[in-house]
Structure formats: C-alpha cells, structure tokens
Amino acid sequence: MRRRLLSSTLVVAVIAVLLLGVPLGVVVSRLIVDEAGQELQSDARRLLGEVEYARIQDEPISPQQIARNYPDRYIQVYEGGNPPKVTMVGTEPIAHHKMTADAHSESGVWVQVSRDRGEVEQDVRARLLLIVALAAAALAVAVGLAIVQSRRLTLPLQDLAMIAERLGSGDARPSKHRYGIQELDRVAEVLDRSATRISDLLSREREFATDASHQLRTPLTGLTMRLEEIVEAADQPDIVREEGEAAIVQAERLTAVIDELLAAARRQRHAQARPIDIDTVLVQQVTEWEPAFRRAGRKLVLDGDRGLRAMATPGGLGQVVSSLLENSLEHGDGPVVVSTSKGEKSIVIEVGDQGPGIPDDLAAKVFERNVSGRGGTGLGLTLARALAAADGGRLELVRPRPAVFAIFLLPVDGNGRRVVSGPA
Known part of the structure; x- marks a missing residue:
C-alpha cells in the first residue's frame, strides 16, 4: 500500500508540474524575448532623438559617446545627404544570431540598433533552469509528503491488522x-x-463450563450414593430394586440438570417458569439426600405447610434446594430442617441447621462468586441464587448463625395463575 501511495502521489505531482511548468516556461521565454525586442526598439527611438538634437545644434555625432550610452549594441546611423553619412558603432553580430530594431525621422535620419540573440537565449535558459529547479523541489516536497502520509496511513492499518x-x-x-x-x-x-x-462471550463460556461441572457434581454424588447402596444390599433383592429405581431417578435428574444448564446458557430459563407443586420437589430432594445425612449421623426433616404451589421450574428449584442441602451437609451440623410457609407476597422455603453458621465477615458476601469460608469452590450459593432469580424468585441468607437460607417464590392460586400482590 505504501508503494502505491508513493507512486500515485508522484504521478499526480508530475502531472501538476507539467501542466503548470511547461506553460510557465513558454510564457517566460516569450516574455524575455519580447522584452529584449522592446528594449532594442526603445534604444533606437532614444538614439534617433539624440541624433536629431545633435543635428539641430549643428554638432557632430560622437561614436565614443554612443558606445558609452549603448554598450553591447551594434549601431548604424544614416543621415541624409549626398553622399549620405553613415556612422557605425560596436561589433556586428552574426546574421542569424542578431536581433534588430530601427527608427527613422522625416528629416531623413535612420537609426538601427542590433544585439546578439545569444545573450537573450542565455537569459531564457537561466529562467528555464530556475523553473526546472522549482519543479524538482516541488516534486521532492510531494514525495516527502507522500512518505509521511503513507506512513501515517499504513502503520495504523498494520496495527489494526495485528x-x-x-x-x-x-x-x-x-x-x-x-x-x-x-x-x-x-x-x-x-x-x-x-x-x-x-471477552464477555469467552467469560460466559468459562463460567458456564465451571457452573456445569459444579452443578453436575451434586447429581453425580447422589447417583454414586445410590449405587453404593445397591452394592451394600446385593443380597437383598427388594432393596436392590428400590435403590436401582432411585439410581434411575438420579440419572433422569442428571439429564434434567444438563437441560437446565443449557437453557440457562441460552438465557431462556425465565420463560420456562410455570406453576409447580412445591412438595413434589422437596420430597424428591429429601429422599435423595436422606441416605447421605444418615451416614453422617444427622437427620433431614421436612416440615411446614403442605400443598403449596409457586412459579418455578422443577429442575431449577431442585438444584437450589440440592445446593443448600449439600452446603448444610458439608459445612453445617445437627439436624437439617426444610420448612415451607406461605406469606402474603411469596412462598417461602427455608433450609437451616444447627452448625456454627457463617462468620460475620462472610455473611455480607456469601453469594458472591468464588467466596467460600471452608475450602469450597465458592460457586454453589452463587449458582443457586442465579437459578432462583431465573425463576422469578430470590435466595437470601435470613440468619447467619446458625445458618438459615430462605427461597422466596412467586405464589399461584388454585387455577395456576400468578398471584400479583407486590414484590416477593
């Protein structure tokens, strides 16, 4: 590109110089030649006047005086008479290199003034050389400006390409x-x-991969527990059948979790929220997590109002409750109570235990990403709050010690229509 800019600028400059310089050279040469001819004509008329004045004063014409007054001129003066008087001053130029001008009076005086054309041509050449020098300087300036402009254009373009x-x-x-x-x-x-x-897209992709790995870990843990129960009860067919069916449910739930994650990645989960039975989701979660709490020597209790309905997605609400139960299992202590209640503006699901709770310095930022007080990933509560918000609800820490988390969902009436009574 730089070469093209230089060549195009040089071509434009050459054309401009030729369009201006050639006519200027022709005009200057003609002006110099015309000025030289006019000067000769003026010399001839002035000399004729001097000769006439000398004749009136009856004084002889002095060739020396004429030579001093008209240097570098060849002069011929013809005065009437018989024979005519001829006066010549200077050296006659070569015929084809001579410029001549003459003048005559009524008294019979004729004056001719000549000069060498070579002097005029030398002056013309000097002026033309000056014009050529100026044209060359203009071309040099144009090339310099083209180089500067090409660098100013090409370097940013190279930078943009990089x-x-x-x-x-x-x-x-x-x-x-x-x-x-x-x-x-x-x-x-x-x-x-x-x-x-x-950058935002890449960040979202990385977050999605992290969220997916975290959210899939919980169903896989539950599936692993069911398989362990099957292995331990290998000699009890009824228990094996029961645990096998539970494992199938876990696998189906794992598929649902994948669908929820993909929907969240496409930002479509909010449109999937619908009226659901809260008890169905909570019973499923309690059933899945009860063996893990039993092995840890702890109790998992479902309490509160039954038959409640709210706007949510079963998979999303199940993941939120599962995250809270997993959090209580890992970081809490004592029995875990999952209670439900109905308020004027929302359906409330609380999950609490009797553990040490959350330190004061972490309570205000417990839902922030990558914030964990006991070596966790710092993603569970963040994702749980995002999933609750995607269903139109919210997840809050209502008591730090012992820790109690509450899920607030939008209530629906018996016909499955959303109850609008203010913000949740």
Whole structure:
C-alpha cells in the first residue's frame, strides 16, 4: 500500500508540474524575448532623438559617446545627404544570431540598433533552469509528503491488522489505540467493542463450563450414593430394586440438570417458569439426600405447610434446594430442617441447621462468586441464587448463625395463575 501511495502521489505531482511548468516556461521565454525586442526598439527611438538634437545644434555625432550610452549594441546611423553619412558603432553580430530594431525621422535620419540573440537565449535558459529547479523541489516536497502520509496511513492499518489477528487468536483485550484519523479511529472503536463482546462471550463460556461441572457434581454424588447402596444390599433383592429405581431417578435428574444448564446458557430459563407443586420437589430432594445425612449421623426433616404451589421450574428449584442441602451437609451440623410457609407476597422455603453458621465477615458476601469460608469452590450459593432469580424468585441468607437460607417464590392460586400482590 505504501508503494502505491508513493507512486500515485508522484504521478499526480508530475502531472501538476507539467501542466503548470511547461506553460510557465513558454510564457517566460516569450516574455524575455519580447522584452529584449522592446528594449532594442526603445534604444533606437532614444538614439534617433539624440541624433536629431545633435543635428539641430549643428554638432557632430560622437561614436565614443554612443558606445558609452549603448554598450553591447551594434549601431548604424544614416543621415541624409549626398553622399549620405553613415556612422557605425560596436561589433556586428552574426546574421542569424542578431536581433534588430530601427527608427527613422522625416528629416531623413535612420537609426538601427542590433544585439546578439545569444545573450537573450542565455537569459531564457537561466529562467528555464530556475523553473526546472522549482519543479524538482516541488516534486521532492510531494514525495516527502507522500512518505509521511503513507506512513501515517499504513502503520495504523498494520496495527489494526495485528489487533484483528490477535482477536482471532483469542486475545480479546481492547487496544485503546487511536490514530488521529477519523475513519481509522472508527475502525479501532469497532474492534475495541468487538473485543469487549468477545471477552464477555469467552467469560460466559468459562463460567458456564465451571457452573456445569459444579452443578453436575451434586447429581453425580447422589447417583454414586445410590449405587453404593445397591452394592451394600446385593443380597437383598427388594432393596436392590428400590435403590436401582432411585439410581434411575438420579440419572433422569442428571439429564434434567444438563437441560437446565443449557437453557440457562441460552438465557431462556425465565420463560420456562410455570406453576409447580412445591412438595413434589422437596420430597424428591429429601429422599435423595436422606441416605447421605444418615451416614453422617444427622437427620433431614421436612416440615411446614403442605400443598403449596409457586412459579418455578422443577429442575431449577431442585438444584437450589440440592445446593443448600449439600452446603448444610458439608459445612453445617445437627439436624437439617426444610420448612415451607406461605406469606402474603411469596412462598417461602427455608433450609437451616444447627452448625456454627457463617462468620460475620462472610455473611455480607456469601453469594458472591468464588467466596467460600471452608475450602469450597465458592460457586454453589452463587449458582443457586442465579437459578432462583431465573425463576422469578430470590435466595437470601435470613440468619447467619446458625445458618438459615430462605427461597422466596412467586405464589399461584388454585387455577395456576400468578398471584400479583407486590414484590416477593
């Protein structure tokens, strides 16, 4: 591109110089020649006047005086008489190199003034050389400006190409480079916005992968527990059948979790919220987690109002409750109580235990991503709150010690219509 800019600028400059310089050279040469002819004509008329004045004063013409007054001229003066008087001053130029002008009076005086054309041509050549020098200087300036302009254009373009290549390689950092050229700055701004969007997309993809691995871990843990129960009860067919069916339920729940994660990745979960029976989800979760609590020597109790309905998705609500139960199993102590109640504005599901609770310095940021007080991943509560919000509800820490978490859901009436009575 730089070579093309230089060549195009040079061609334009050459054309401009030729269009201006050639006519200027022709005009200057003609002006010099015409000025030399007019000067000779003026010398001839002035000399004729001097000769006439000398004749009136009856004084002889002095060749020496004429030579001093008209240097570098060849002069011929013809005065009437019989025979005519002829006066010649200077050296006669070569015929084909001679410029001549004459003048005559009524009294019979004729004056001719000549000069060497070579002097005029030398002056013309000097002026033409000056014009050529100026044209060459103009071309040099044009080339210099072309080099500066090409660098100003090509270097930003090379920089933008490097930024685009970097974006293609996965480095989505905005460059913040600006070049003082409106069009190039516009391209740089578009690339920066694209880099920001790509960075957001990559961040969401990484978060989705992390969330998926975390959320899938809980169903897999439950499935593993069921399989362990099957192994331990291998000599009891009834228990094996029961635990096998429970394992199938866990596998189906794992499939539902994958569907929920994919829907969340597409930002479509909120549109899937519908009226559901709260008891169905809670009983399923208590059934799945009760063996784990039993092995830990702890109790899992379901309490509160029954027959409640709310706006949610079974998979989403199940994941939220499962995350809270897993959190209580790992970090809590004593019996865990899952209680339900109905308020004026929401359906409330509380999960609490009798453990040491959450320190004061973590209570305010317990739902922040990667925040964990006991070596956890710091993702469970963050994802649980996001899933609750996707269903139109919310997850809150209502008491830090002992820890009690509450899920607030939008209530529905007996016909499955949402009860609008203010914010949850």
